[in-house]
Amino acid sequence: MATIVREFHLDATPEQVWDAARDVDALHTRLVPGFVVDTVVEGDVRRVTFANGMVARERIVDVDDARRRIAWSVVGSDRLEHHNASLQLFADGARTRAVWIADVLPHAAASAIEAMIAQGVAAMQRRFAATVQR
Template identity: 50%
Template sequence: MGSIREDILTARTPEYVWDAIRDIGAVHRRLVPDQVVDTTMDGDIRILTFSSGGMARELIVAVDEEARRMAYAVIDGPVPLTHHHASFQVFSAGEKNSRLVCITDSLPNEFAEEVRLRVERLARTMKQTMEASTM
């Protein structure tokens, strides 16, 4: 199984970063606005529309307020994966900084490099978006 871990250090408070992560219907505004143009919710299903025109359907598995952790599983996406699960967890990294840990597991392994590149790009964009936000 391809497993990818990204540690993102941000110049934002853990409260701010968690608020952005837990806002599951606002991915297109708060996390990756250049890559996702719309986010809609249908119960526990999040539907992302990408700037490329593609779409993904994700099952929201958990939003854990106490642990500041959100997890989801891709049901249908632009890459034909048989398994894709990801989680985001926010930790303090000092008084005004935080560490966002992103873990993604996917199958089949033949797509591991493509998934890794996507995750790295998303991590960079999330950091830039959160640090640039005036919210």
């Protein structure tokens, strides 16, 4: 199994970022606008439409307010045997340190998933650019 780990900073408080991240049906407007263009929640599964046209069904595994951690898993994919991911947020002064981890099978899919994660990180960084109160 390929594991992808991205650690990055956001120019916003953990509370600001968590408020957007935990809103699982508003990825496209609150967390990663431009990278995700639509999100529809059906029970514990959200249908995510990405800017590149790809659609994924993601089961929300956990939304942990105490740890500021959300975990999800892609379900029903014909491209992936396995995909489980999490995003966790930590205070770093007035900024947020974020850690996005994804486990993916087959290994051959890892480079495509890693590229999408990089796009998601960039979208989050744009979304939260200069929102820290100085």
